[in-house]
Amino acid sequence: MFKALADPTRRLLLDLLFSRDGRTLGELEVEVEMTRFGVMKHLRVLEEAGLVVTRRSGREKLHFINPVPIRLVHDRWIDKYTERHVAALVDVKNELESEHVDH
Template sequence: MVTYGERMTPDDETQEAVFRALADSSRRRLLDLLHARGGQSLTELEEEFAMTRFGVMKHLRVLSDAGLVVTRKQGRKTLHFLNPVPIRLVHDRWIDKYTEPQVATLAGLVPLLEGASPEEG
């Protein structure tokens, strides 16, 4: 396991938790299920997995600790909801800045390609 020194900021710790949470396919599946329909109970979510109730609870805890899932009590039920904000922050920090030059280049090619005749290829 990698350990970090004191130079790690709270934002870095948050993003580290998000990356760690997204690294597991079961957790990504839970996020997909909550994206499709928010407000699901543990019982509803565990029906989608070939693992124990405790296993699903552990995955939900990791997602919750990363801020990706929020829970709300409704009577006796605890409902789970997707919080997409941490994923968006990771996108803005790590994905968007790396794709912007490539997208601008591709967008610049569109007029050139649309102006080409079929014989020109």
């Protein structure tokens, strides 16, 4: 899941699918500086991570974004690191740059 998000091309593909869902491989291919094989691999990674779901329509394969797992990351992981600190987080950066006294 995190590994799927680690690659910029895959994030771009997610962005493309976010702006318009249900595209085929061919439609996505033209948007990226890469052969369709590379795109295929990336889509496969995204699909295995559950970030993208697909549906065949004839000889075409339609790709849809799946917000569920992203929501899970949001709920289970991101919040863990934000909620607890967010109160003291007026400007942690400044605090650190001046003098990191306590924490």
